[in-house]
Amino acid sequence: MRVAIIGASGYSGLELVRIVLRHPELELVVVTSEQRAGQPMGESFPSLRGLSDLVLERNDPKAIAGRVDVAFAALPHSASAETVAALHSEGVRVFDISADFRLRDSETYRQWYGEHKAPELFGKAVYGLPEVYREELRAGPSLVAAPGCYPTSALLPLLPFLRAGLVETAPIFVDAKSGVSGAGRKLEEGFLFGEIDGNARAYKVADHRHGPEIEQEASLAAGEPVQVTLVPQLIPTIRGIITTVALRPKRPLTTAAARAVLAEAYAGEAFVRVLPEGETPSLQAVRGSNFCDVTAVADPRGGALVVLAALDNLVKGAGGQAVQCLNITQGWSERAGLGEAPWVP
Amino acid sequence: MRVAIIGASGYSGLELVRIVLRHPELELVVVTSEQRAGQPMGESFPSLRGLSDLVLERNDPKAIAGRVDVAFAALPHSASAETVAALHSEGVRVFDISADFRLRDSETYRQWYGEHKAPELFGKAVYGLPEVYREELRAGPSLVAAPGCYPTSALLPLLPFLRAGLVETAPIFVDAKSGVSGAGRKLEEGFLFGEIDGNARAYKVADHRHGPEIEQEASLAAGEPVQVTLVPQLIPTIRGIITTVALRPKRPLTTAAARAVLAEAYAGEAFVRVLPEGETPSLQAVRGSNFCDVTAVADPRGGALVVLAALDNLVKGAGGQAVQCLNITQGWSERAGLGEAPWVP
């Protein structure tokens, strides 16, 4: 199957290149980058020298559509919609890792991202969280919107408790600590090594655009409106996100019972690992892989439940998730191209 | 004033050495270390070569007491009590940065730390959080128990809201991310560079011994029992702790109103900086200093209030706090020895 990666030079795009190059069913035939168009991949990215002869090209959907079967869009939020729509209209199956097709309410989209560039497609994508929407993915949708690191790390440990009606729905606190690659290769002073190393900081507290997306999926699972207060934070690491969700159980719940909820929800999942009691998630254990490790701890005095998750934001929180979705739509093993063991040390 | 630092070779002890060396009113005359006794400071710690001719000695309270006026005890929890009691009984004023004299309930102490080694002194110390116990410190107590990084970073942003009765008291979630020096120079595999760099992990979720200490002081401020669920985490930095406290206001509260609560509580404080709206705490802004930066953000939909703090665990979360206490007991400027600007970059 011939693949295009649109926006191959960002961090998420590069990770997609890595995954597609090793995927047994995929052939990488198009990679785009506006700034580096015309350069061979191996010149632009010395790490890829000797691994691919492809030349980066401009993002021209018309010119690309006929040459590929599937496209991964790794463009910035709000810039993605137009390209996705153009490729889609030419019959290319598109897996988008931006937020442009993840929301269901157009007003919410407008509030956080501005005018949508392809309103006719808005709301048409399958939300690409395989552990929740596997059936929809199996139906082979032509457009999939894979959620990113904040939503995935919050939703996977949280949804089973909402579905079972075990916890209060407002407020739910999501305290998420992200590596800097979550922001892409953004040229801002705040992302310089001199500003990040040895540092950690919160930003956009209770005001981050991924909050409403988490609320959307949480509310669907709960069957009622859920209110999430998201506290995003940057920590001095390149990859990974580790998230704590603070909950109040409706009725007292032991740690064992809480873990059982997760274990049942994710039995048989290839990439969600429910940790044994006494273990806690770490970025190291998932680094470079498509795993999401989750666990739950109840305060023994009752009244408080903490669920946690860790994943690699560039894999399970970006392109790896999209490839997992593709694998499902094609009936391939979900692990195809995603079997690499985490990077330790 | 002649000073001893008991346990000078740990990370907290070393930072105390740095502070005392520059303090205009203090003369460092005794430094102890069991493992390095007999070695000159500058040999044991190449950074100190040329700065001090002192030789590390064994921790022998009898031999030390006559030579100093004040001692800082930087020993591990539960190992500290015996030395503190011995020095204290010889008339040395002691500022202890362990947890041994911070709790008020002996049963709670026993549960988390084991048998207390100096029960006769238990409960006799002033809790060395200057922003709360300044009056008690001004009275010149002979024993001060300075709180560490987890309690200080949770209590400073939290207490004003409890005192004013503005928030629900159970459960309160404290999500704290600590640099590794918080654990001292512990020789465990989990603290190797290969295990920490690029990593972040939670540990002892809802089961950390500093949880009860936070609850003690929070309950005193609230005038009723407060239930705190502490989620401690390690992030890949040496110094600093950044803490989020998730609260439910009893009545809707705006961010401006919440900030005003903090601003009023800390008006005139030398080391607590209430950040302007739109700014969030960072480790960088406090690194190497005795500052604790705090702020508050209310979810605009009501129902959720997040307060945050950042401090340097080896300064405001350890020896800097103890020196601030000493300054108060002596009527010196609180800034004496603590005026260094944070380390940026």
Next chain:
Amino acid sequence: MRVAIIGASGYSGLELVRIVLRHPELELVVVTSEQRAGQPMGESFPSLRGLSDLVLERNDPKAIAGRVDVAFAALPHSASAETVAALHSEGVRVFDISADFRLRDSETYRQWYGEHKAPELFGKAVYGLPEVYREELRAGPSLVAAPGCYPTSALLPLLPFLRAGLVETAPIFVDAKSGVSGAGRKLEEGFLFGEIDGNARAYKVADHRHGPEIEQEASLAAGEPVQVTLVPQLIPTIRGIITTVALRPKRPLTTAAARAVLAEAYAGEAFVRVLPEGETPSLQAVRGSNFCDVTAVADPRGGALVVLAALDNLVKGAGGQAVQCLNITQGWSERAGLGEAPWVP
């Protein structure tokens, strides 16, 4: 082909596990660890949970020999020889990544490592640097001693110049900066995060045991004794080594001419990339891969030539190199199991 990894719990052993798990021709059947014997891999190493059901076992060559065709020995220097000899005598092909069979002079071995534990095998291994000893590897030796990060990073850029007689042979300065995983998972204070982060230091200057190994292979290439002064250094990164070799050309040499020497030497090599003029090696470009990037720069005034190399010490400087050797001995593609793109970012 059934594989054992002896010493699977060290950093080099873990990396071998990762490589063998993805190698299309290999089946991992035995993993050993003295300290963790009896534990399932996934319990001992949370990153491997769900990827392997193997249980770590004690290193008992007799019990292992019959169950495997090939063994990778990832034991510490001087501890390896005994196990290697035992497995070898039972007919297992052994690829050793310790230094125990890399030297040719037994007196030199004794001086740096002590008494050899398997003198009958000493000198019998093929030196597993495929770019130099490919023919010997093709002959299918039963014992291969794969060189580590210091020798590999120094020899690959250096040997072509010695072979061609283009540079003075004494002194040659090798200035090598290594990530901390080069020392394994050693529980020493100097390897704590608090001691390495933000730090860099030299150690064993002109007194490191890998110096004589570099001299051995350099002298063989030069056809005369070569004197190498090795300056090993630790830098604050987990993986990777970047090495500068300072040379004096016998006759003036341009950068273009020097690069041509490298380009000719490594034409067709799968894993040695000679960088274009103007590019310099970086750890990032090789991280997680079996690549070794090399280049040469001549001082335009003549009289000085600098050659540089970068590689991942746990792959091309350890198990990846050993697997490359195995691939050659079996006639497989050299890239089998080693095709992963470097980890960027």
Next chain:
Amino acid sequence: MRVAIIGASGYSGLELVRIVLRHPELELVVVTSEQRAGQPMGESFPSLRGLSDLVLERNDPKAIAGRVDVAFAALPHSASAETVAALHSEGVRVFDISADFRLRDSETYRQWYGEHKAPELFGKAVYGLPEVYREELRAGPSLVAAPGCYPTSALLPLLPFLRAGLVETAPIFVDAKSGVSGAGRKLEEGFLFGEIDGNARAYKVADHRHGPEIEQEASLAAGEPVQVTLVPQLIPTIRGIITTVALRPKRPLTTAAARAVLAEAYAGEAFVRVLPEGETPSLQAVRGSNFCDVTAVADPRGGALVVLAALDNLVKGAGGQAVQCLNITQGWSERAGLGEAPWVP
């Protein structure tokens, strides 16, 4: 003494702010920044909130001259000359940490930096390396050009051997590993956290503009032309530079004899610490301080001598050095404002 810091918002400027704020003889009255003019220091730099009420202003030498006695210029190379000349002509004593007045040959300057903006002052400054030019500094020059991190870390361990005629003068290899703050707060992709963390790379090998400056001072010390090949490298740390200089002794030299050369050269120096045999320099031991640690190791076989140095590039390699020079010109203690113990951990 009233002080201006021109270019206060760069990393070197900020460090100067920290030093001047604690200096007992100095009062900071002017801080400039083009981009942040009009902002209070504490708003622009949250770390400084509460420490200074100064407002950043534009760099207008006429408006500044009358208000200060001394100015530290922390502007980029080639941009500094004009401001320095303007302040100087108004009678302000200037300590410049750019390279604009460090070279003695105007053609060399033009080749590496372009046209000099104040040719009438070129060659008029005292080279502000106190350990070499203390007498000239004592004479109270009105313009001092303090050398940066590459020259200082190379020259301090090297010069004594050249002065004594003990080593060959060509080629001398300087292998220098620098933290990223050496490049200032430059907004380039290569300095993003995602590009530096876990990475190390060489750049401008044998082609860096500080090479000629090292050669200038080395040649003056040797009394003959010295040829230096500089290999600059970036390592993943914010502060610090650690440098190896590879030398060939004219006659065999022991490590003890080589150390004695350094010990004699730097006896009585406040900031150069000659390490005991067996110790090697580290960034940690000098971090945040004005120290430069040096040592020498001779290859026991003769023929090779390695000298090493470590310093903090923002202190001894920038503003700390300039303040040390000022202290000398004023007859103050050289340690004034520079007595802080290194930052460990």
